[in-house]
Amino acid sequence: MESPYQHEASDSAYQFAKAALAKGHEILRIFFYQDGVLNSTKLMEPQSDDRHIQKRWTELGTENNIDFIVCVAAAKRRGINDTVTAEGFTIGGLGMLTELAIEADRLVEFRA
Amino acid sequence: MESPYQHEASDSAYQFAKAALAKGHEILRIFFYQDGVLNSTKLMEPQSDDRHIQKRWTELGTENNIDFIVCVAAAKRRGINDTVTAEGFTIGGLGMLTELAIEADRLVEFRA
Amino acid sequence: MSEETAKLMVVFRTAPYGAIYSFEGLENVLIMGAYDQDVSVLFIDDGVLAIKKGMDNSGTGIKDFSPTFRALEAYDIEKIYIDRASMESRGLTLEDLVIEPEIIEADAVEKMMEEQKNFFMF
């Protein structure tokens, strides 16, 4: 997934996740990689009349028990570490994406 | 300018700036906006065999007295504030880009 | 206009919302307006889609910035242009737009760029 605000991918993924949950589907995990790792930073301060992408994820995750994994290799390159990740986000290895691919019935990529 | 690592724009801008300085040109200012604000984070930890984009800028700026401005509106959306910006980078308003456009003889944009 | 004002231009050439470029371009125009310069705005290619009427963000939650284009006049930004072919190939006419730019032909674009002190593309 891509950078929040810069690209619409974060918005599309969020709306898709909400719609899937509303239909009773279970979301195993959302994996943030490439610039998508920036979704996790609690330092984000968008304008007051704009959506707050990180908080929106944290709320969705808390209410629905979704695992948010931030790819460690991608995160390190972009200055994201556990001092800035918000509640609900865990930094994890790329292997967790492989595990997801092995386990999940369906997997959708939201690309830039 | 665009996100470091994700796009080549940061690399192109850096190599261009180095070449311009080598030819004796003066660089007034480099303005980082959109995902380009991520060039400024000192939390960046690329793999040990890869270039360190933030440190490379800081060195170039220190040696050549270049003003690096990080656009405040873009920075806030992306979780960049003065607790994470590295030495040599100053957070400033978009007005400084207008000032640059008014003053500079030449202006080049490195886009994604 | 005094001799000290610089000719500056912002060119919109990407579609809105898929990427943030046109929104940040608009922020840029508004700031330029505050500096009392000779500012032009030009819409070409997918940039013409940024000023389409009828945007409704109720299903996406993304900030709809199209109304802000209507505020450009309040900032004394009146030199607003649109490339005819870009508009037509996207099935649009002036009636479809939130503002009424002056229509220009493609061969005027480079000349307009050359006339500026500096310009930005978004």
Place this chain on the structure above:
Amino acid sequence: MSEETAKLMVVFRTAPYGAIYSFEGLENVLIMGAYDQDVSVLFIDDGVLAIKKGMDNSGTGIKDFSPTFRALEAYDIEKIYIDRASMESRGLTLEDLVIEPEIIEADAVEKMMEEQKNFFMF
């Protein structure tokens, strides 16, 4: 291969260096290799450019990751394919590449995707 392995695939479809996609795609392939799954790799569109021979990063300082593709065999990743038309329209032949993928035609691509448990595009 045991019944518990999943068929997984990574598709490279973007050019290297301009954007990081193909590099992160390669990192992904290598990780998959470590999980002992039935991994395929497919190069289509601009993705074929990622395995061009002769890359030299002395002028850019960007990490040259093309040699790592040669290591795929060491990770037991042997199902490597390339789309003929994508290769030809970029003026390339197998001799121009750092590895030797099996050439397939465009109509085999979707079928290959369907056969996977899951796949990623980079």
Place this chain on the structure above:
Amino acid sequence: MLHLVNKSPFESMALEDCLKYASKGSSIFLYEDGVYAAMPGTGVADRMSAVAKDYKVYVLTEDLKMRGVDKVMDGITETDYAGFVDLVEANKTASW
């Protein structure tokens, strides 16, 4: 198979690339800037009419509305996020 296309047809080859590989009868889902391909009267409308004969073409309602596109071409089906979820449930997806 479900092919997701999110790029403007005026600026990107993503949709045409996808069509090189998608077999007839497969589903194409237009979202984000990809929705402009479904707008009537554009420079790609003739091409899209032909595409809509060979493929099932869907377009995301929420992204159309966001962009002020209030009509879609004949042969293209509007679908909201709930419908998008159903399509993903029923198909493997490729993101172009």
Place this chain on the structure above:
Amino acid sequence: MLHLVNKSPFESMALEDCLKYASKGSSIFLYEDGVYAAMPGTGVADRMSAVAKDYKVYVLTEDLKMRGVDKVMDGITETDYAGFVDLVEANKTASW
């Protein structure tokens, strides 16, 4: 006028968009993924031969090398970063 193009000609319309506005005799500078447009023998080579007749086309040496492209088409001039700086000094630039 100097037009900078950094997108792959196989995936993006950036170069073609730029050519709609650039007057004959203007300079086109290919860098990053834009350099692939200068590679001989590709699907866009005929088009680029025609373009090189009407415009001054330059391509960045360092980005060619990074991508393993060791030959460029006739009529296109290889230029390093130092030459890129000279071109920018001599022209206003537009980034596509």
